[in-house]
Every structure is written in structure tokens, then in C-alpha cells.
Amino acid sequence: MILFHNMGTLLAPAGAKKLFESILLVALSAVLSAGVFAEERVSVFSEQREDHGYDFYAESRHVIPVWLNLSFERLTNLVPSTGMPFTGRVEPNTERTYLFSLTPTVEYGRLGYSIRYSVARGDPTEVRHDDDYTYVFPFAHGSKHRLTQGYDGEFTHFGENRYALDFEMPEGTPVHAARGGLVVELKLDSSSGGAHPRYAGLANYVLIEHSDGTFGNYVHLRRGGAVVAVGDFVSAGEHIGYSGNTGQSSGPHLHFDVRVPTVDGRMQSIPTLFLSHDGTSITPRAGEFFYSYHPGERPFEVFFGRDLTNDHYAEYARKVERSNTIEFRTEEHDLTYVVFVANGYDHDIVAEIDFGVRGVRPSITVPTSIVVPARTEVFVSLFRPDPGARIIEIIPRVRTYRR
Numbered sequence: 001m002i003l004f005h006n007m008g009t010l011l012a013p014a015g016a017k018k019l020f021e022s023i024l025l026v027a028l029s030a031v032l033s034a035g036v037f038a039e040e041r042v043s044v045f046s047e048q049r050e051d052h053g054y055d056f057y058a059e060s061r062h063v064i065p066v067w068l069n070l071s072f073e074r075l076t077n078l079v080p081s082t083g084m085p086f087t088g089r090v091e092p093n094t095e096r097t098y099l100f101s102l103t104p105t106v107e108y109g110r111l112g113y114s115i116r117y118s119v120a121r122g123d124p125t126e127v128r129h130d131d132d133y134t135y136v137f138p139f140a141h142g143s144k145h146r147l148t149q150g151y152d153g154e155f156t157h158f159g160e161n162r163y164a165l166d167f168e169m170p171e172g173t174p175v176h177a178a179r180g181g182l183v184v185e186l187k188l189d190s191s192s193g194g195a196h197p198r199y200a201g202l203a204n205y206v207l208i209e210h211s212d213g214t215f216g217n218y219v220h221l222r223r224g225g226a227v228v229a230v231g232d233f234v235s236a237g238e239h240i241g242y243s244g245n246t247g248q249s250s251g252p253h254l255h256f257d258v259r260v261p262t263v264d265g266r267m268q269s270i271p272t273l274f275l276s277h278d279g280t281s282i283t284p285r286a287g288e289f290f291y292s293y294h295p296g297e298r299p300f301e302v303f304f305g306r307d308l309t310n311d312h313y314a315e316y317a318r319k320v321e322r323s324n325t326i327e328f329r330t331e332e333h334d335l336t337y338v339v340f341v342a343n344g345y346d347h348d349i350v351a352e353i354d355f356g357v358r359g360v361r362p363s364i365t366v367p368t369s370i371v372v373p374a375r376t377e378v379f380v381s382l383f384r385p386d387p388g389a390r391i392i393e394i395i396p397r398v399r400t401y402r403r
Helices: none
Strands: 002-007 017-021 042-048 054-060 066-076 078-080 086-090 094-104 111-121 144-149 165-168 174-176 181-187 204-209 215-226 239-243 253-261 267-270 273-275 289-291 326-333 336-343 349-358 360-362 368-372 376-385 393-402
Touching: 042 066, 042 111, 054 066, 066 078, 066 094, 078 111, 086 094, 174 215, 181 215, 204 239, 326 393, 336 349, 336 368, 336 393, 349 360, 349 376, 368 376
Parallel strands: none
Antiparallel strands: 002 111, 017 042, 042 054, 054 094, 066 086, 066 111, 078 094, 144 165, 144 289, 165 253, 174 239, 181 204, 204 215, 215 239, 215 253, 253 267, 326 336, 336 376, 349 368, 349 393, 360 376
């Protein structure tokens, strides 16, 4: 934040108080790209002394310590009592924490300054993340979601968001704590969202402090989309809210990352390990699907579309009603597409089938010829997306002959 203050002369009245509300710099992304730092919670103000110098103080109405980074972009005939930039911890729920002073360097003349500062949640001198700690995926036990953007994602995961994760998730999907901790901050009042940067400060979120000083950051929740309150302690796997599409977002999803405060007043995402469905620790990769496994919960069946093969459908045949038509049907399993053809006639046919495709590859050689019994649906082919495909088209073309 940049603040400007100019005093006309040394005759300014003593005791004058200047109050500056704190906001997050744009660089603070995720809760950041998710929104602003609850401006009313941290403020920096100055009080003028009789010698026309200034004492600076911080006020915090946050429930946890915060870290202040402050510097002057301009000083006119004033000198600070400490080196700059000023960095330091501000305790929670304090009204008047002394920071430093400015002393005039001239007896007469103009005084002025412009000040820049940012605030990070927590204390960077105390955070000690255990890099071997394994988090649970932030959704319901036994549920499965696709990671659409992972570490170093080319769209928005760079800088402070470098180690963030975006999970494809319909609005209203339950969100669960990836690790236990204290709920320290919520934003729940937004109903706006879109891909344009103007929505960057409008994402709803839940912020949870962990025992090692790191923070779990759950972003883009729906309006009112939290079932916890500031001050609540939650356990890993506990239901904390509902996903949405608020803030800068191109579609419904959950943004999750683990962050640490830095001495320059920012919040930096860090890499983390996650618990796979088989109990191993993994680093998730974009484009893949992941089950959330909460230790101690009931077992669940695991199925991934990537494991499907043509052999799974070798004996597939399903009776259909008479329709006097040839119809295609498609199933989708984790972006693996299964295509079937149904013969609605009372006689067997030979179907010569080809496909116009975009962004996918068939599991068979096409064109192909298939015998389809009367009033029966049979398997044709699997289709899997090409790496990086953003548009998928599967258009069947068929010529039939009575057998």
C-alpha cells in the first residue's frame, strides 16, 4: 500500500492523528487473488509530537499475529529512528503497537513523506513447515476430482501462486480441510466472478492456520459458502464449506494452496505432499484425477477411466428397443470416452464406421467394420484426449448393410 502525507510547515498542531487502513498488495494473490486482506483488521497511524516529529503505531484486530513490512518512498526533512524497511510482528487484538518515529531535520520548512506497507498473516520468523507432512485432498472422503492446474501452471500459478492447485468442482461441492488448524479469516459476501482481472478481489475464501505457522487457503467458495467461523478449530478431513465460482475464475473450481508469511509482508505458496487413495504420499499432477482418502473412514471403490481397455467391453452387448435407426451413444469416465453403436432394426447389420475427431485418439484402427446383431448395442472404441487438448469432438460416420 502506498500512502502520501504532506505537512505544510512545522506549525502543524501537535497530537494530530493520521490513520491509514491496510490493504493487501496485488502480489498477495490467492486469498489474494481471492481478495483483499480485510482492510478493517490492520491499520498504521501516526501521531505528531510537540517537536513536530511523528510517532508511528499499528493497530490490529486480527485473531493471530501479523507481520508488517513498511518503507518510505519519499521523506522530506524527516529522518526515521530505525533502518528501513521496517519489519516487525504486530500482536493480535492490539490497539497501539509502537513502530518507530520520524524526527525533523530542519527547524523551519516543509515536511512530508510517502509510505508503502504490506501485511502478512502470521510470523515468518516462527513458521517451520514440515516438508514431509502429508495433506488430505480438500474434498469428501471417497470423492474424486480432476486437477486442472497444478504447480507452475501456465495460466495463473506463478510467483506467490506457484504451488497452488485448482480442482475442477461443480458449485456447491463440499470442501474439506486438508489439514487441521484454527480458522483465522473468512470472506463470504461475494456473489461475483469471472475471468477478467477486475474480479480478483471478489473471491470468497476460508483461511486456516496450521500448528507450524503455515496457512491452508481455500478459495472461490460460493456466497455464504462456509460452515465454520473464525476461531473454530477443525480437524483434517472436516467439512468447512462449499465450492463456488467467485472472484477471478474461468469456471467453477476450488483453489487450494499452503502458504507461509515472508519478511517482506507477502504470503508465498509452498509445495506439499498429498495422501493418495492407496495410502502413499504423492505430488499431484495437472490433468489427473484424485480420490480423497481420510484415514479411519470407510473403504471405497476406486475406479479411473485411464485404466479402461477395449478388453473391458469385449463381451458387451445390450438389448435395445426397436427404433428402425442406427444410434451412437457415448459415456465419459475421467475424460476417457466410450462409444457404442445400437442397431434398432429387427435384422443384423454390418456397420462400416469412421470418426471425425478433434483433440482425441481412438483405441482402435478406423475406419472399422462391425457386425451388430438385431436390436442390440455393442462397443465400438475408447477415445482419450491428446495432451493439452482444450476442445474435444467425436463425430461418427456410418454406412450399414443388411447381413
